[in-house]
Amino acid sequence: MRVGREHFCLNVPNLTPHEKSFIFKVGTTTYEFTLFIIYIVYIYSPAMSVLVQISKYIDRFNTFVGYLCAFFVSSMVIVVFTVVVLRYGFNIGFIWMQEVYVWLHSFIFMLGAGFTYLANEHVRIDVFYRGASKKYKSIVDLLGNIFLLLPFLYLIWSYSYPFVYRSFLMGEVSREAGGMPALFILKSAILWFCLVLFLQLISNISKSILVLTDRHKSINKS
Numbered sequence: 001m002r003v004g005r006e007h008f009c010l011n012v013p014n015l016t017p018h019e020k021s022f023i024f025k026v027g028t029t030t031y032e033f034t035l036f037i038i039y040i041v042y043i044y045s046p047a048m049s050v051l052v053q054i055s056k057y058i059d060r061f062n063t064f065v066g067y068l069c070a071f072f073v074s075s076m077v078i079v080v081f082t083v084v085v086l087r088y089g090f091n092i093g094f095i096w097m098q099e100v101y102v103w104l105h106s107f108i109f110m111l112g113a114g115f116t117y118l119a120n121e122h123v124r125i126d127v128f129y130r131g132a133s134k135k136y137k138s139i140v141d142l143l144g145n146i147f148l149l150l151p152f153l154y155l156i157w158s159y160s161y162p163f164v165y166r167s168f169l170m171g172e173v174s175r176e177a178g179g180m181p182a183l184f185i186l187k188s189a190i191l192w193f194c195l196v197l198f199l200q201l202i203s204n205i206s207k208s209i210l211v212l213t214d215r216h217k218s219i220n221k222s
Helices: 002-010 017-043 047-090 095-118 134-170 183-187 189-212 216-220
Strands: none
Touching: 047 095, 047 189, 095 183, 095 189, 134 183, 134 189, 183 189
């Protein structure tokens, strides 16, 4: 089956070999993940109780990360206020301090993505979804997570991991004199973005499956 799909991808016209290889990798990842979901739902039904626990632990983790981002917000406000007072009040400036709030700003948005998705506060074009039934919403969420969000995360991770890894091997630092060291920590926020969103994707898929199998009440207990 895998060979057949690879043969199909490699024979798509008007695409470079790199594009064909990438389409095959993304398609294979989505396909195998979908088979895994089907296996859990229709073949290995005892896994339902495991899905409940997994979803709870992931939600707790991303809630903790969300609180951490709230702390980063407060810290960023303090740092920006300090930078402004020092610059305009005492004519003093520190490059590293200016970069600190840029780092904090980056981590707030990248790490906070999972908590935002958990709270369902992400941007949504809500025409039919808002007034729909729970099962309809679960179907939309399930398909969107598997066929849209999962390939998107795979794409970002595939291209950003070598970028971050090279920065780590080089011991990359800020290009500005007196700037922040260990620039790879800032770049690693891209990978953390993929990680927290992927974990929340697993949690949301679990919830959708539980709703579609009429077992969603179990996840609200505890």
